Amino acid sequence: MTKVFIPRDSAALSVGADEVAAKIIKIAAKQGLDVTVVRTGSRGMLFLEPLMEVETAAGRIGYANVTPEMVEDLLAAGALSGASHASTIGQVESHEYFARQNRITFARVGIIDPISITDYEAHGGLAGLRNALAKTPESIVEEVTESGLRGRGGAGFPAGIKWKTVLLATSDQKYICCNADEGDSGTFADRMLMEGDPFTLIEGMIIAGIAVGATKGLIYVRSEYPHAISIFNEAIAVANSSGLLGSSVLGSAHEFNLEVRVGAGSYVCGEETAMLESLEGKRGMVRAKPPIPALVGLFGKPTVINNVMTLAAVPMILAQGAAAYQSLGHERSRGTQVFQLAGNIKQGGIVELAFGTTLGELVDGFGGGTLSGRPVKTVQIGGPLGAYLGKSDWNVPMAYESLAEVGGMLGHGGIVVFDDTVNMAKQARFAMEFCAEESCGKCTPCRIGSTRGVEVIDRIVAGEEQSKNLELLSDLCDVMADGSLCAMGGLTPLPVRSALKLFPADFGISVGVK
Amino acid sequence: MDIKILTHMVEQIEKNIPAHEEQYLRISEHLIKFWTPQMRTDLFQEVKENRQNYSEVVGQVVDDMRAKAKA
Amino acid sequence: MTLLADPRGTMPIRSGIGEPDYGTPKSSSQVMVTVTIDGEAHVVPEGTSVMRAAGEAGCSIPKLCATDSLQPFGSCRMCIVEIDGRKGTPASCTTPVEEGMVVRTQTEKVAKLRKGVMELYISDHPLDCLTCSANGDCELQDMAGVAGLREVRYGMDGKNHLDAPTDSSNPYFSFDESKCIVCNRCVRACDEVQGTLALTIEGRGFNSKVSPGGLNFLSSECVSCGACVQACPTATLQEKSVIDLGMPTRTVQTTCAYCGVGCSFNAELRGDELVRMVPAKTGGANEGHSCVKGRFAWGYASHSERITKPMMREKITDEWREVSWDEAIEFTASKLKEIQLQYGDNSIGGISSSRCTNEEIFVVQKMVRAAFGNNNIDTCARVCHSPTGYGLSTTYGTSAGTQDFKSVAKSDVIVVIGANPTDAHPVFASRMKRRIREGAQLIIIDPRKIDLVESAHIKADYHLQLQPGTNVAVINAIAHVIATEGLIDEVFVSERCDPGPFNRWRKFIELPENSPEVVESQSGVPAETIRQAARLYAAGNNAAIYYGLGVTEHSQGSTMVMGMANLAMATGNIGREGVGINPLRGQNNVQGACDMGSFPHELSGYRHVSDNAVREQFEALWDVKLLPDPGMRIPNMFDNAISGEFRGLFVHGEDIAQSDPNTKHVEKSLKSMDLVVVQDLFLNETSKFAHVFLPGTSFLEKDGTFTNAERRINRVRPVMAAKNGKQEWQIICEIAQAMGYDMHYENSAQIMDEIAQITPTFKGISFAMLDEVGSVQWPCNDAAPDGTPIMHVDGFVRGQGQFMETPFVPTEERSNRKFPLLLTTGRILTQYNVGAQTRRTANVTWHPEDVLEIHESDAALRGISDGQKIAVSSRIGETILTAEVSDRVPAGVVHTTFHHPTSGANVITTEFSDWATNCPEFKVTAVEIRPADSSAAPTNTLESVLTKA
Incomplete structure (x- = not known):
């Protein structure tokens, strides 16, 4: 029997993976070939999708950009035994893009059947949970603290400290809330993990629950992720029936239950307190802090809120120890970051590397430059409200503090590339427009300021009283950055100011602003 | 006052005050505390004349109260 | 960091003539922390916001979305400050003080940000301040001044809401969306204060707007409590009376004359014209909240149908004719005396009104006892809460609810029996709903699915939907479960209750006839539901019972009150916050009417007329002989009128022909009388049978006190001159004088002094005292100089609590084939x-x-x-x-x-x-x-x- 692996990841589906899989099954049946098609996640080399992999004695051999029309030809050429073909990339794990990564969080994504718990365990799954079950809550929290794991949602708050706050809070009920409202432009790591290896996230959440004494977990997923939602729900059903979830986690005295909650298309619900409001069935409006959610969170109870990538790193930390994770990284950014390359890029996809790599290495080294072939003008890191960086920033180490030093932010690790045809005044305007559209409407700087920002930028571009309006824009950016309630309004000035600073000519002005 | 009303009132009071050693006392206390002298007089007169229309308890209460009033 | 010029005095702590607003609620913490604000150290309770600490210290911080009746929200960003050692500019409303914190409220940086925020606000706000109805009472206007905004650099041509429509559907207030600054205060007030959750914010970002859901305010879930209007910092939500009449210029604090909650209001006037009634934050009963009646429905006081001149007629079929006060009083007095001469001293009587002040009621009962010379005084409490008096005084020794309203905030289990607080006591209902939203469990015992059974964020844990008339059966079944399942608080019972009656009660209640299984067939409530509700009540930490006329207005009303009192004693739910037995009084002064001695058997303070020592005190003070026997109750008066023994009645502010049962019988008795005197605001059903009509005063004209359902004595202050030219107590005194009894007071304060002199539970009370402290809950005397929020704390008023057996005697009124x-x-x-x-x-x-x-x-x-x-x-x-x-x-x-x-x-x-x-x-x-x-x-x-x- 030959095993053929075809991703069921949304990115692969969008380029015909289902049709390819169906074609293989159809032809194999017709030709009496003993073939099993296993649907996996994606390896993250999106430029190769649909990527078909065949299990051979020499490892998994890949065939890239397979179309249904190619299938007959491929099989005839002996692809089931790993034979060479125009589309072959050879051993997948030796592929340059893949082999140079340090896959920890994404260790199993693209390899296993996402809803097979045996597959999961066979590839090292549940080792972290088993270790955690043998530990006290305090020592789990200690382990996570020592690993240096920081929140991957953008703020980079140390996970261990957050967990400790929840652990020490006394309450009849505590919650683990996973933020899977992955709304930033150019980000897809959360989705790919949930589609490719959901048990890792489940395991991470269970460990978090045991660590802080929470028995309920909720995953807030954006509605734009129907496949992730359905795969994740399948995985939860498997976890429930196999005793991973429920009143006795793996036969222990610990209870943990999980539930998927689907968002309603609001960007700001990715902000943790707005997400809590939404989870409580209310309008997704940001809460003022204090009180912090770790003490007064979901339904007023102590709550751990972590991003998918944060929680998905936890099983490895518990399995291999804090030191193993801590040994990777750059300065205060420890472990790996799952970068996502997107936009106008030749080789888009997932690149998981230890913190400290450079922008140049990611964009040029992995990404291979722009898809259009034109020069890179700028990149935006950290979503629609992240700063624009230019070639001068190519050697900045990719880590929280070092990016902040150049006015940037890592955010969720999404990197969107633009070539030299982009007009940065339009991009700056877009940032304000995006904020105006997605603002929850609670605080004034964000609610009114973003709309005024669009108008002021329009006046600058139109050449109306430029210096007066530039001063006004600068004042507005101050009010939004320093006066907004949450990061939504607070960060909107980042892309505006960086665009203006790097490319004043795009605004029709020849002098930079202060 | 119409004696039928007074009769109904005293019967209600009797029903609602449970039958035990304090029942007589509590009924008579109630009549003293809340009834006008005229209402009591009218009831006493009626019970005296038509005792057969009243329960044992009411009859006894009226006897006791009359005795006390004389004393 | 440069400090600007001394900000003190530049930022008003109040807007217009309103009460001060410290921005965030007061902290109740006992722990004090020291915080340095603008260089000066201040000691405040832990949990106080930086904003409130600064406001109390006299250096107010600008604010728009904060108001001290609501939880901090942090949206307007006007209140940002700098705090040493903290990043950025935190909002002072959402930042609690910490020990050693150093706050700077006025720095160059925050000044610039505030100005920038204000510039944004004004860029989407009509520039019509001079013609705006809120001119002078607008926080946005105040803040623009405080921020020093001189110019809106964005211009007014950008995207805006200036053309948004005005919703005038509500009869009392309008919603002008173009003026809305989306501070959410209205939405939060509807959620947090009122608990109706009728308002929401629709849309996102710049398109965010306040919405009542549905078409408009009138067709929405809105209950017109006015909380949103009060919370609005601009003219967006504005009383129509303010729009029509203009901003008020002065206030008089008084007490609402509707239900027994007794809300305090600031009557806001423009000259002598009442413009609006605004609930007072200092009101002990309402703490700044109101309902549609008290807040808005006061216009009747100036209604064209008000009668302001005395009227008389020979026969009730004659037309009324206006007469002088002298003629009306002289006629009334001489006619009453004439009747007494002909038919005896007992042939006349009076009925006092729970709508009137304590002083007026006291004087009415005094007139009856001293001038009429009999005890034929009764009150409309007869037809509502008289069983409360009987039941609670028998079991506990006092004729009043045990708690203050605040107590409900400490309840874990709330039982509502035969009451519909969201309709009848809405302001208290809001307190109750807040506690339920916080997690208190709820048991409803009512034949009807009242709103509390299920409404926004409220769901009763148990609804015992019993057949009307089976209260006692159900309360006995609950007690049966508690007694037979070992849920009695034996320690409380043995320490606090009389053992003899308790043991007898226990034997009675354990009888199988009281089991839920038997009661199920009588009440229609499933036995298991009764059992579960009983367990919840007994096991809850603090369980409180609230009840209304659905308990008392039954042929077993008194039994039911005792049944509830038994239950509270049996489970130890008495004598502390969060527990107790709480009658929700229907009328504003039912409690006071009872306290003032307007029952025929009792003198003020619930002392029986047969008590020689008490009577002698009154006789000495009043210089008159009092009768030692009870007088007639209202139904006795009616029955005796029909039989011809009772012939003259003084009805003070009560429409017995409409409110009392069996109208035909009431009317027959009224028609049988020689003289019916009605004192009221309007001609009514009863006045159709009256010979003399004496015009009364509305609550806006009265000077006195009301006592609410929590025994709180509140001042009623005259807001306007008496339309009839006389205070009601004066009229009563004049009748008494005309009948030959010298009854005279200079003012109503003197009446309260007399009440305090002769009534031990009121000993410490005077108008001067009330004006100083605001309000007080009786007993207020040497033992409790500050009043008594919670009763029976260390022992029952009667000494030991007395359990009473409560046999279920079904009413004789049964459904049958003819009346099913x-x-x-x-x-x-x-x-x-x-x-x-x-x-x-x-x-x-x-x-x-x-x-x-x-x-x-x-x-x-x-x-x-x-x-x-x-x-x-x-x-x-x-x-x-x-x-x-x-x-x-x-x-x-x-x-x-x-x-x-x-x-x-x-x-x-x-x-x-x-x-x-x-x-x-x-x-x-x-x-x-x-x-x-x-x-x-x-x-x-x-x-x-x-x-x-």
Whole structure:
């Protein structure tokens, strides 16, 4: 029997993976070939999708950009035994893009059947949970603290400290809330993990629950992720029936239950307190802090809120120890970051590397430059409200503090590339427009300021009283950055100011602003 | 006052005050505390004349109260 | 960091003539922390916001979305400050103080940010301040000044909401969206203060706007409590009276004259014209909240139908003629004396009103006892809460609720029996709902599915939907479960209660006849539900019972009150915060009317007339001989009138012909009398049978006190001159004087002094004292100089708590083949009692007529559809109502209100009454219903009776 692996990841589906899989099954049946098609996640080399992999004695051999029309030809050429073909990339794990990564969080994504718990365990799954079950809550929290794991949602708050706050809070009920409202432009790591290896996230959440004494977990997923939602729900059903979830986690005295909650298309619900409001069935409006959610969170109870990538790193930390994770990284950014390359890029996809790599290495080294072939003008890191960086920033180490030093932010690790045809005044305007559209409407700087920002930028571009309006824009950016309630309004000035600073000519002005 | 009303009132009071050693006392206390002298007089007169229309308890209460009033 | 010029005095702590606003609620913490604000150290309770700490210290911080009746929200960003050691500019409203914190409220940086934020606000706000109704009372205007905004650099041509429409659908306030700054104060007030959750924010970002949901305010879930209007910092939500009349210039604090909650209001006037009533944050009962009645429905006081001159007539068929005060008083006095001369001292009496002040009531009962020379004084509490007095004084020794309203915030289990707080006591209901939203569990015992059974964020854990008339059976079954399942608090009982009666009660309650399984067949409540509710009540940490007329207005009303009192004692739920037995009083001064000695058997302070020592004190003070025997109750007066022994009645502010049961009987007795004197604001059903009409004063004209359901004595202050030219106590005194008894006071404060002098529980009370402290809960005397929020803390007033056996004696009023349905009566939010006031306001918008709620199956069986006119008949009479097919009532039960006289609900209620107090059985009448057009016109409607009269 030959095993053929075809991703069921949304990115692969969008380029015909289902049709390819169906074609293989159809032809194999017709030709009496003993073939099993296993649907996996994606390896993250999106430029190769649909990527078909065949299990051979020499490892998994890949065939890239397979179309249904190619299938007959491929099989005839002996692809089931790993034979060479125009589309072959050879051993997948030796592929340059893949082999140079340090896959920890994404260790199993693209390899296993996402809803097979045996597959999961066979590839090292549940080792972290088993270790955690043998530990006290305090020592789990200690382990996570020592690993240096920081929140991957953008703020980079140390996970261990957050967990400790929840652990020490006394309450009849505590919650683990996973933020899977992955709304930033150019980000897809959360989705790919949930589609490719959901048990890792489940395991991470269970460990978090045991660590802080929470028995309920909720995953807030954006509605734009129907496949992730359905795969994740399948995985939860498997976890429930196999005793991973429920009143006795793996036969222990610990209870943990999980539930998927689907968002309603609001960007700001990715902000943790707005997400809590939404989870409580209310309008997704940001809460003022204090009180912090770790003490007064979901339904007023102590709550751990972590991003998918944060929680998905936890099983490895518990399995291999804090030191193993801590040994990777750059300065205060420890472990790996799952970068996502997107936009106008030749080789888009997932690149998981230890913190400290450079922008140049990611964009040029992995990404291979722009898809259009034109020069890179700028990149935006950290979503629609992240700063624009230019070639001068190519050697900045990719880590929280070092990016902040150049006015940037890592955010969720999404990197969107633009070539030299982009007009940065339009991009700056877009940032304000995006904020105006997605603002929850609670605080004034964000609610009114973003709309005024669009108008002021329009006046600058139109050449109306430029210096007066530039001063006004600068004042507005101050009010939004320093006066907004949450990061939504607070960060909107980042892309505006960086665009203006790097490319004043795009605004029709020849002098930079202060 | 119409004696039928007074009769109904005293019967209600009797029903609602449970039958035990304090029942007589509590009924008579109630009549003293809340009834006008005229209402009591009218009831006493009626019970005296038509005792057969009243329960044992009411009859006894009226006897006791009359005795006390004389004393 | 440069400090700007001394900010003190530049930032008003109040807007307009309103009360000060510290931005965030007061912290109740006992732990104090020291915080340095603008260089000066201040000590405040832990949990206080930086904003409040600064405001209390006199260096107010600008704010727009913060107000101290609401939790901090942090949206306007005007209140940002700098704090040493903290990043950025935190909002002072959402930042609690910490020990050693150093705050700078006025730095160059925050000044610039505030100005920038204000510039954004004004870029989307009409520039019509001079012609705006809120000019001078607008926080946005104040803040623009404080921020020093001189220019809006964005111009006014950008995207804006200046053309947004105004919603004027609500009769009392308008919603001008163009002026809205989306501070959410209205939405939060609706959620946090009122708990109706009618308002929301629609849309996102710049398109965010306040929405009542649906078409407009009137058609929304809005209950017109006014909390949103009060919370609004601009003219967006504005009283129409302010728009019409202009900004008020002065305030007088007084007390609402509607229900027994007794809300304090600031009457805001422009000259002598009342512009609006704003609930007072300092009000002990309401703490700044209000309902549609108190807040808005005060216009009746100036209604054109107000009678302001005395009137007389020889016969009730004659026309009224206006007379002088002297003539009216002289006639009244001489006629009363004449009747007494002819028919004896006992042939006249009076009825005092729970709508009037303590001082007026005290004087009325004094007139009866001293000038009439008898004890024929009763009060309208007879027909509402007299069983409360009987039941609670028998078991606990005092005739009043045990808690203050605040207590409910500490309850873990709340039991509501025969009460509908969201309609009848809305301001207290809001407190209760807040606690329920916080997690308190809720048991409802009521035949009807009241709003509390299920509404926004509220769901009763158990609804015991019993058959009308089976309260006692159910309360006994609950007690049975507690006794037989080992849930009695033996320690409390042995320490605090009289063992003899307790043991007898225990034996009684454990009888199988009281088991839930037996009671299920009587009440229709499943035995298991009773058991679970009983366990919840007994096991909850703090369990409190709240009840209303659904308990008292039954032939076993007094038994039921004792049954609840037993339950609280048996489970130790008495004598601390969060527990207790709490009557929700219907009228503003029912408690006071009872306290003031207006029952025929009691002098003020619940002391029996037969108590020689007490009587001697009164006799010495009043210089008159008092009778040692009880006088007539209201029903006795009616019965004696028909039999010819009772011939003259003084009715003080009560419409007995509409409010008392069996209208035909009441009218017959009124017609039998030689003299009926009515003192009231309007001609009413009773005045149709009166010979003298004495115009009274509205609460806006009175000077005195009301006592609410939590025993709180609140000042009622004259807001305007008496329209009739006299205070009511003066009129009473003049009648007494004309009858030959010298009764004289310089002012109403002197009456309270007399009350305090002769009533031990009021010993410490005077107007001066109340004006100083705001309000006080009796007992207030040497033992409790600051009053008594919670009663029976260390021991019961009577010494030991007395358990009473509570046999269930079913009412004689039963449904049968001829009258198969049970009618029960209740209240509606916008109307009040007989509607004399609320019918004369725009509240009729919501309730133009009384309707009969009927279950779908009962309606279908009779071919009745929603909105159809139906005839409702009992063995007493018949009336016409409009049917409302509803799932609020179970099959077999129908419900109506009696706010409109034309409904004549009491035309059909019966003569049955509570065995102990004669409180009428309003809550159970067997009736039949048929479409009104299906047979001959009814024979006993109010109108037909009147026509015959």
